[in-house]
Amino acid sequence: MLSSVVWLKDDFRTINNPAISSLINEKKSAKKVIYIFDKDKYHKQEAQRWWLAKSLEVFQEKLQELNITLDIISGNAEKIIKNLVNNKKIDKIFWNKSCHLDENRTEQCVKKILEENNIIFIEFNSNLLNPVEKVKKDDGTPFKVFTHYWKKAEKIYLENNQKIDERISSYSKKKKINKDIEAIYPKKNWNKKFEKYWDPSEEKAIEILNNFIKNNIEYYATNRDIPSLSGTSKLSPYLKFGQISVHQIMNKCLMIKSKKIGFRKFINEIGWREFSHSLLHNFPEMEKNNLRKEFDKFNWIKNDEFLKKWKKGLTGYPIVDAGMRELYETGWMHNRVRMITASFLVKHLRIHWNEGEKYFRNSLLDFNIANNVSGWQWVAGTGADAAPYFRIFNPILQGEKFDPNGEYVTKWCPELKNVPIEFLHKPWEMPEQLQNQINFKLGHSYPLPIVKHVEARNSALKAFQDLKK
DNA sequence: CCTGGAGTTGTCCTA
C-alpha cells in the first residue's frame, strides 16, 4: 500500500517539526514515519546510541497518540529507501534536512532516486536558523570570523523569522519494549548510568528551556563559567537529537523583555553552532584535516600512555581529571572544562587534536560533527579564527579561578575531598606532613602530574615557534 | 584596490 512517509532523522519532536506537521496535514489515511538506523554511522558514537534508543522509545509512543506508526529499519538509508520505492510503498516523502555533512550526502543520493521514480518529496530547513548555504559575504565567499558571520546571519534570520507552532500535544506513558530499539542500545554497560542524569523527551527539553529562561539566562554571562553551578542550559543533547529545535530556542529568547548581557551571550552560543555548520559546509576537509594548512607540519607527539591517562582522568591535574570523569560518568562535560581538558591534550601533551575529537565523539551525548570539529580546531589553534598560539590554558589557574571552592573538582575526584583548598588545584605542592595528616599519599591516593605545567607550556610554545620557520 | 580596525573564552611579568 502506498503511504505518505516522514523520513525521521534527529528530529524527535512534534512541535516545530515541519516534516511531521506536513504528514499530519496530509489528507490520505496511510501515514508512516520511518527511522533508519545505520549502525556503521554510530560505530564510533557509542554514548549516543543510548540517547538515540531512548528517543526512539519515547517518540514511538508519542506518534501512537497521533495514530502514526514508527518503523525502525536497520541498514543503509539509500538502499532502504530505494527498496521502499521499488516495492511501491511510498508515494510522498518529507524530511527535515540534517545538519550533518555525511547525512547531507545521503540525502542527495536519495533525492536522485526519488526524482528518477517521480516521487514527490519535500525537504525542510529545521535544524539550523538559516539554510547553511544562505549566509555568505557580499562577494559570495564564506565567512571565517565569527563576529562578522553572526552579524549577518542574525540579520537574515530576523528578517525571515517565522512564528512557531506552540501546540503541546498530550501523551501518557505506556511502557513497551521494542525489539528493534533494544538492538540500538550500546552493548557496554557503562551507559546505564545515563538514566540517572537524563530524560530524552520533548517535554523535558521544553521544561529545561523554560526554566533556564526564567531562572538562569540573566546570569548566564558569568555563571556559565563556573562548572559547579547549573549556569548553562544543558540543552545540547536535546538540540542534537531534535527534541527541541534551534528555532524554538531562538523564538523563546526573543520574547524575553529585558535583553541583558546574559541573553546576548546565550544567543551567541546559538550563533556559534550556526557558524560551525557554515564552516564545515564550506570547508568539508576540516573534519579530519587542519584548516590552517601550515599545521600539517606541526610536531605532534604520539603517546598512548598519556592519551589513556587523559581519557581516564588520571593526569594529576584536578580540574582536567574532574572534567574527564564527568564526561565518562554523565556523557556530558561543562563547556569551560571542555576547553581546559582539550587545551591540556593538545598543548600540554601535544597530542593531535584528532585523538581528542575522536574520544569526545564517542563519549558525548551531544556530539555533533560541526561543533566538535570546530571546537577542537579552535583550541588547537589550527582553526579558522585567529586564536593566538600562545594562548595556553593554565590548568591550575583555571581551576582556582572557576572552581574556587573546589566543589566541582571534589565532586568528580572525591579522593581529593580532604585536601585543603590552597592545594586542591595543585596537590603536588602539598607538604608530606600535611598529606599524612589527612591520610593522603600523592602518587597513590591521586596521581602525580604526568607533565609539569611550566615545562609543557614552554615546550609547546617552542614547537609552535619552530613551525613558523 | 586599498585601508585600517578588529579578532570567544589567556597568561605572565612588571611597575
Next chain:
DNA sequence: TTAGGACAACTCCAG
C-alpha cells in the same frame, strides 16, 4: 594588590 602591556604578527572583512 592590581592594572596594563607584551606575547607576534596575521588574516579577515567592511567601507
